[in-house]
Amino acid sequence: MHSKKDVTIYDIAEKLNLSPTTVSRGLKDHPAISKKTKKRINDIAAELGYRFNTFASNLRSKRTNTIGVIIPRMNSSFMSAVLAGMEKVANEASYNLIISQSLESAEKEAVNVKTMFNNRVDGLMVSVAYDTVGVSQFEMLLEKGIPLLFFDRTLDHPQCTSIIIDNYKSGYLATQHLIAQGCKNIIHITGNLARNVYADRQRGYEYALKDAGIQADPNNTFINVLDEQAGIDCAQKILKMNPLPDGVFVDNDTCAVNCMAILMNNGIRIPEDIAFIGFNNDPISRVIRPTLSTINYPGFEMGEIAAHKLITHLNGQQSINSTNSIILRSELIARDSSKRIK
Amino acid sequence: MHSKKDVTIYDIAEKLNLSPTTVSRGLKDHPAISKKTKKRINDIAAELGYRFNTFASNLRSKRTNTIGVIIPRMNSSFMSAVLAGMEKVANEASYNLIISQSLESAEKEAVNVKTMFNNRVDGLMVSVAYDTVGVSQFEMLLEKGIPLLFFDRTLDHPQCTSIIIDNYKSGYLATQHLIAQGCKNIIHITGNLARNVYADRQRGYEYALKDAGIQADPNNTFINVLDEQAGIDCAQKILKMNPLPDGVFVDNDTCAVNCMAILMNNGIRIPEDIAFIGFNNDPISRVIRPTLSTINYPGFEMGEIAAHKLITHLNGQQSINSTNSIILRSELIARDSSKRIK
DNA sequence: CACAATTATACAACCGGTTGCATAATTATT
DNA sequence: AATAATTATGCAACCGGTTGTATAATTGTG
Numbered sequence A, B: 001m002h003s004k005k006d007v008t009i010y011d012i013a014e015k016l017n018l019s020p021t022t023v024s025r026g027l028k029d030h031p032a033i034s035k036k037t038k039k040r041i042n043d044i045a046a047e048l049g050y051r052f053n054t055f056a057s058n059l060r061s062k063r064t065n066t067i068g069v070i071i072p073r074m075n076s077s078f079m080s081a082v083l084a085g086m087e088k089v090a091n092e093a094s095y096n097l098i099i100s101q102s103l104e105s106a107e108k109e110a111v112n113v114k115t116m117f118n119n120r121v122d123g124l125m126v127s128v129a130y131d132t133v134g135v136s137q138f139e140m141l142l143e144k145g146i147p148l149l150f151f152d153r154t155l156d157h158p159q160c161t162s163i164i165i166d167n168y169k170s171g172y173l174a175t176q177h178l179i180a181q182g183c184k185n186i187i188h189i190t191g192n193l194a195r196n197v198y199a200d201r202q203r204g205y206e207y208a209l210k211d212a213g214i215q216a217d218p219n220n221t222f223i224n225v226l227d228e229q230a231g232i233d234c235a236q237k238i239l240k241m242n243p244l245p246d247g248v249f250v251d252n253d254t255c256a257v258n259c260m261a262i263l264m265n266n267g268i269r270i271p272e273d274i275a276f277i278g279f280n281n282d283p284i285s286r287v288i289r290p291t292l293s294t295i296n297y298p299g300f301e302m303g304e305i306a307a308h309k310l311i312t313h314l315n316g317q318q319s320i321n322s323t324n325s326i327i328l329r330s331e332l333i334a335r336d337s338s339k340r341i342k
Numbered sequence C: 001c002a003c004a005a006t007t008a009t010a011c012a013a014c015c016g017g018t019t020g021c022a023t024a025a026t027t028a029t030t
Numbered sequence D: 001a002a003t004a005a006t007t008a009t010g011c012a013a014c015c016g017g018t019t020g021t022a023t024a025a026t027t028g029t030g
Helices: A009-016 A020-025 A034-048 A054-061 A077-092 A105-117 A136-143 A167-180 A194-212 A228-239 A253-265 A298-313 B009-016 B020-027 B034-050 B054-061 B077-092 B105-118 B135-143 B167-180 B196-211 B228-239 B254-266 B298-312
Strands: A066-071 A096-101 A123-126 A148-151 A163-167 A186-190 A221-223 A245-252 A275-277 A294-296 A327-330 A331-333 B066-071 B098-100 B125-126 B150-151 B161-165 B186-190 B219-221 B247-250 B275-277 B292-294 B326-328 B331-333
Touching: A009 A020, A020 A034, A054 B054, A066 A077, A066 A105, A066 A298, A077 A096, A077 A298, A077 B098, A096 B077, A096 B098, A096 B167, A105 A136, A123 A136, A123 A298, A148 A298, A163 A167, A163 A298, A167 A186, A167 A194, A167 A245, A167 A275, A167 A294, A167 A331, A186 A194, A186 A228, A186 A253, A194 A221, A228 A245, A228 A253, A245 A253, A294 B098, A298 A327, B009 B020, B009 B034, B020 B034, B020 B161, B066 B077, B066 B105, B066 B298, B077 B098, B077 B292, B077 B298, B098 B105, B098 B247, B105 B135, B105 B331, B125 B135, B125 B298, B135 B150, B135 B298, B161 B167, B161 B298, B167 B186, B167 B196, B167 B247, B167 B275, B167 B292, B167 B331, B186 B196, B186 B228, B186 B254, B196 B219, B228 B247, B228 B254, B247 B254, B254 B275, B298 B326
Parallel strands: A066 A096, A066 A123, A123 A148, A148 A163, A163 A327, A186 A221, A186 A245, A245 A275, B066 B098, B066 B125, B125 B150, B150 B161, B161 B326, B186 B219, B186 B247, B247 B275
Antiparallel strands: A294 A331, B292 B331
8 A cells, every 4th residue: 555655854854964944944945045955955855756744734833724615515606606716816825725515404514614623724614504503613613713704605793704795685686677577476486594695585575576566475485495306396386376476586597497497398488477587697597598587696706705805814914803794796687588578 | 813722632631630642542432441531531622622633643643534536627517416426425434525626727637636645635536637648647646555546537547447437338329319310410519539538429429420321520520628608619610511410419418508509599490400419417408498318427426436446445445456447327318409200 | 364244054842643562450260 | 369351541752844043154344
């Protein structure tokens, strides 16, 4: 197995008649080491097949240059955009990212937090699981002064910044748009209302209805996990309604397109019979026919801003505690699935 | 910042008048420590807010219980299925996963390999980037006896097992299916032919044509990165062809649906004018209309098998070198986008 | 050439668990 | 009660970079 013994800076030092200190500094491009010596060190290191020992380094220096990220799942194009944005900023600042998934389970999320904690991440960015309750599982981080930042699905905590979009406004705009297209009986398909994103959109939905003089019907709010199967289930449920709704606002494009597909299979015309609007502006919304109206959610920017915020905090340039939340711009994109008026 | 000093096993030992050794063993549930002592240790540990120091542990024990994974991107549902499968198996065997993306760049991939290497992963699973050439960037791992396994996009190496599907057969079946539907002028949209997956599918495509007595036209093979934009570009290219092709086999569902969407916008009927078949069986293939014929690619199983194979090797139960490649079952799923015969 | 200023290298303690082996404490055996 | 067997705990070295401070080597100044 791991047969050959590892080469250490001591081996290099011995070979060159230098001290380990000098070798360590030479490899790190420390200004106090002469160019010649650095070259000698690097040459021998390459020759011997030296590899840097992150553990020894981290143990002594008590820094890891690692940022943890915990997300519910990495299956959406929104999430991969967020991660791409984070990775770009982190790399530029020479931080590494450790990514783990909670798979929407609060329990697994807590385990992940603990692992990150033990792995001494310098900071943590989290979008919480579907059923996470309270912030107690994060307290251990804050007690040790490890900065914690939430994005998208956030929790309220005085020491944490949140990066979000204006979900209330987005929900309002989406609903208002459907109303403007002549819809009067609008369904909102959303998630666990304990999550800020869904609660805020639901509020937006309710206020838009109210402002249009429409009475919000609690039965018109469907709560589920917003995946493909949920979309299919919702379609079945809608088909049994009498009268049928004339508009559907879904908090997730994937769920929306699956729902639409079943309804269309059953002869329902979109947008003529039922107008649809989704959320996220996933690529699928542009490919499906009719093209899906949606709310644009700037994932890449969200990732960039989250990582940037955390790193400036870590570098002591700007405390994370000074900001409560950062709200990104989101906008409505009207496409064919909702356009009933020419 | 990181204000409070960390609690160590020495602090616990002092508080209980025990040796650090006993505390270390107690926390690890070592059989030589009595139940009573273990309880005392764990209680005080919790009380003091002790956290395990992974670095000190790894440094001394020279094991990390960590497996690295490098993938091109985590934006496809195929990839997230693979990762989910890997994570399930790894967790059950109490291994951690470190995941990083090459973003399809061989250069970034090499950096990632090095980082994994320095982080002393116990093993590495890789699906190579679009433009990776040669295996030299992996040699350092193999020299140290760190097992390396490829999945999906593989490289040929005598010491590495590959987990794949039969891409040749899949390409053959897809093409044969189109031929059976009456297609005679079939386009194959594929990726870099240096990658096994694309080369094998192209071979399958060519042989299926040959076996049907059709001469393969090199101009009918489009090579690109198979993303959304590529799908759009291919559609533009197809629209300029004269005569139009009557069948298109795309190595990726995402690319396929984007291509189809543009063609349909331009009045082309699918499957009547052009029959389509994709690859991967992504969720989008079921939602799009017409539903997309495709090749089912068992991502979750691939992840499970890859992780399982690597872990049994790490546990010394079965060497990875004894197997060359493991081929998973894949099958054709015929849907509306290709069905021209009742 | 003497002395200061600057540059380059070394010393030694440290980070916090881990582990083989020795020793102490407890229980079982005759 | 004495001795063997078993169980529980401790000793001390070790893993491999890091860092404040001291010392040595080189260069500059008058």
